[in-house]
Amino acid sequence: MPPRLVAFSDRAYRLLLKAYPAAFQDRFAMEMAQVFRSICYQAYTEAGVGGWMHLWMLAFWDWLHAAVYQWRLRLFKRRRETMQTTPLDRQSGIHPLSPIQAGLAILPFLAFGIATIVSELEYFHTTPASLPLWQVLLIDPFLVFNWLILIGLGAGVLAGFPRWAYSFLGWALLFAWWWSDMGFYGYYVGLKIWLPLLGVLLLTLLIRRSIQPLRALFAGIWREWTLLVLGFYILYGFMYMLYDENHHPYLLAFIAATTLALSLGAWGYFRCRSPLSRVLALVAGLVLAAGLEGINSATWDYRAYYGLQEGTGNITPSWIIFIVGLILLMVGLGLLTRRRLARNSNPK
Amino acid sequence: MTEPVPDLHKRLPLSPAAFSILLSLKEGEKHGYAILREVSDQSDGAVKLLPGTLYNLLKRLLEDGWIEELDERPDPAIDDERRRYYRLTGLGEKMTLLEAERLVGLVRAARKHGVWEWREES
Numbered sequence: 001m002p003p004r005l006v007a008f009s010d011r012a013y014r015l016l017l018k019a020y021p022a023a024f025q026d027r028f029a030m031e032m033a034q035v036f037r038s039i040c041y042q043a044y045t046e047a048g049v050g051g052w053m054h055l056w057m058l059a060f061w062d063w064l065h066a067a068v069y070q071w072r073l074r075l076f077k078r079r080r081e082t083m084q085t086t087p088l089d090r091q092s093g094i095h096p097l098s099p100i101q102a103g104l105a106i107l108p109f110l111a112f113g114i115a116t117i118v119s120e121l122e123y124f125h126t127t128p129a130s131l132p133l134w135q136v137l138l139i140d141p142f143l144v145f146n147w148l149i150l151i152g153l154g155a156g157v158l159a160g161f162p163r164w165a166y167s168f169l170g171w172a173l174l175f176a177w178w179w180s181d182m183g184f185y186g187y188y189v190g191l192k193i194w195l196p197l198l199g200v201l202l203l204t205l206l207i208r209r210s211i212q213p214l215r216a217l218f219a220g221i222w223r224e225w226t227l228l229v230l231g232f233y234i235l236y237g238f239m240y241m242l243y244d245e246n247h248h249p250y251l252l253a254f255i256a257a258t259t260l261a262l263s264l265g266a267w268g269y270f271r272c273r274s275p276l277s278r279v280l281a282l283v284a285g286l287v288l289a290a291g292l293e294g295i296n297s298a299t300w301d302y303r304a305y306y307g308l309q310e311g312t313g314n315i316t317p318s319w320i321i322f323i324v325g326l327i328l329l330m331v332g333l334g335l336l337t338r339r340r341l342a343r344n345s346n347p348k
Numbered sequence: 349m350t351e352p353v354p355d356l357h358k359r360l361p362l363s364p365a366a367f368s369i370l371l372s373l374k375e376g377e378k379h380g381y382a383i384l385r386e387v388s389d390q391s392d393g394a395v396k397l398l399p400g401t402l403y404n405l406l407k408r409l410l411e412d413g414w415i416e417e418l419d420e421r422p423d424p425a426i427d428d429e430r431r432r433y434y435r436l437t438g439l440g441e442k443m444t445l446l447e448a449e450r451l452v453g454l455v456r457a458a459r460k461h462g463v464w465e466w467r468e469e470s
Contacts, residue, residue, distance in 0.1 A: 035380045066400025214440040
């Protein structure tokens with residue numbers, strides 16, 4: 001085999017190997033390059049340049065398929081989650097998500113914050129009601145947010161419903177509930193807003209030709225009750241992030257800060273090891289958001305803005321009791337989950 | 349605390365490529381290129397693996413504990429010392445046997461239903 005062909009093949013294949021995830025490269029790249037060099041020699045010896053070119057065509061597709069597969073494993077870790085038990089699993093029942101997966105899980109929080117900020121732009125308050133529906137569906141920031149969430153949810157179902165997908169499911173359910181009774185730009189959709197969500201679930205289950213993701217979804221909640229706490233968190237986080245009817249001069253800064261605070265709490269939830277720490281991360285996120293709202297209320301007089309009479313403030317005793325009760329419920333669910341997992345991992 | 353015994357039957361059927369790799373290691377430890385050659389030879393060229401698929405599967409088999417890597421490196425006088433050798437584990441042998449039994453069962457069912465007669469007729 002001509003030395004130039006050898007050098008070219010070797011260099012080109014080593015370059016392709018760089019597309020694999022780093023851990024895979026570290027472990028197998030050298031061997032793969034060696035094997036490829038050997039089969040190149042073999043192909044050239046048996047069929048000349050034509051054989052060598054044919055091998056390269058096959059090797060290219062083989063590389064593409066294998067690299068995509070390894071990246072999918074790296075990002076979603078399906079095999080590890082479904083087939084292998086790690087020491088951490090044995091200890092707590094559920095291992096923390098990787099930074100990339102946790103990043104994926106907090107995307108809906110960040111996206112909702114961005115949608116809220118964009119919706120405050122003057123353009124969305126002056127758009128005429130005569131816009132065609134398709135245009136509305138593509139430009140309304142909250143609808144765009146919903147499309148993104150549905151894409152994420154669909155990807156989650158296709159990936160067998162890993163833990164990050166619960167964040168997308170929570171936001172998708174919340175959005176459909178929120179918009180069930182809302183009109184936009186002169187259109188009233190009502191309960192039809194649930195159709196895209198149901199459509200995505202149905203389509204992705206059909207693509208997978210299995211109800212395994214649904215089983216994984218319910219099994220996940222049964223195994224880790226703190227996912228219910230995440231549901232509360234999404235609901236209250238949404239209310240804090242929305243700053244509805246608020247016209248504080250620094251409103252956008254408040255929305256951005258609240259989004260970051262709540263995203264941080266969600267990040268902690270998905271990265272913490274014990275159920276109690278996870279719940280405490282969510283409580284911390286909510287407390288931060290409540291603090292920001294407190295600063296907002298203290299620095300902007302909404303009664304004067306709307307010409308309302310003086311009366312009692314926003315913070316009433318019943319509101320305080322409700323919030324304390326909610327936090328106790330969240331922590332209680334965390335403690336119960338911890339106790340249950342500890343009992344399961346140490347059967348008598 | 350005892351480890352739960354995995355239900356090996358749940359992992360069946362194996363892909364032809366994975367089964368071929370396990371079979372190729374039945375005779376003893378081999379490095380990547382030798383596995384690739386053996387897989388091609390034993391299937392009369394029907395199964396041809398390339399490095400991407402081969403190492404995807406080797407990684408998976410290693411993770412599942414069906415094969416293991418040898419600690420020793422080859423003598424540089426005999427072979428390239430950078431080569432890594434793989435061999436079947438006890439679990440890998442069990443899986444190979446289970447898959448072979450599954451295939452034998454299928455062939456038996458095909459015979460029972462007279463599929464061989466079609467072969468003779470054609």
